[in-house]
Amino acid sequence: MAMERTLILIKPDAIQRGLIGGIIARFEARGLKVIGMKMVKMSAAMSKEHYSHLTSKPFYPDLEKFMTHHPIVAMALEGKECVQVVRDMMGATNARKALPGTIRGDMSMSTSRNIIHGSDSLETAGKEVKRFFKPEELYEYTFAAQEYNYAPDE
Numbered sequence: 001m002a003m004e005r006t007l008i009l010i011k012p013d014a015i016q017r018g019l020i021g022g023i024i025a026r027f028e029a030r031g032l033k034v035i036g037m038k039m040v041k042m043s044a045a046m047s048k049e050h051y052s053h054l055t056s057k058p059f060y061p062d063l064e065k066f067m068t069h070h071p072i073v074a075m076a077l078e079g080k081e082c083v084q085v086v087r088d089m090m091g092a093t094n095a096r097k098a099l100p101g102t103i104r105g106d107m108s109m110s111t112s113r114n115i116i117h118g119s120d121s122l123e124t125a126g127k128e129v130k131r132f133f134k135p136e137e138l139y140e141y142t143f144a145a146q147e148y149n150y151a152p153d154e
Helices: 012-016 020-030 044-050 060-069 082-090 105-106 124-131
Strands: 003-010 033-038 070-077 115-120
Touching: 003 020, 003 082, 003 105, 003 124, 012 020, 012 060, 012 070, 020 033, 020 070, 020 082, 020 105, 033 124, 044 124, 070 082, 070 124, 082 105, 082 115, 082 124
Parallel strands: none
Antiparallel strands: 003 070, 003 115, 033 070
16 A cells, blocks of 8 residues: 555644644654645635635634634644545544544634644645645655554555
8 A cells, every 4th residue: 555645734723722742742642744844824826716715604704813813733643544544533624523632622612713624535636735835845755653553565
């Protein structure tokens, strides 16, 4: 099985609450490989592109203001079935309904201030990683832990 890539965004509420390291640690502890990471300030244009499926919703103006007011941390992760693994780790979008043990279930109480975004499909992940990272910002390297994260037949 080939490695997948996905995007996560650590949102402004997580940054303001000092949760960056704890969130990253969960992905690393799970065995996902960080192939790109940077802090950025999302522009209004980037927000409109990233959330194009939500721009007609009544809550979009607040979402755009929230996502563009403070910096975010963008991360590209790699691993087997990475997109679904990350989705499962994040928990439900409405953090009040997210199960304990998930990132949102342990660290958030909101639907719109739910501390993290993750790509919802492999197709979306491909577009989102390209939106936030230039090819030269993604790193190919030998991940020493890989032989301990997967059996040879996986």
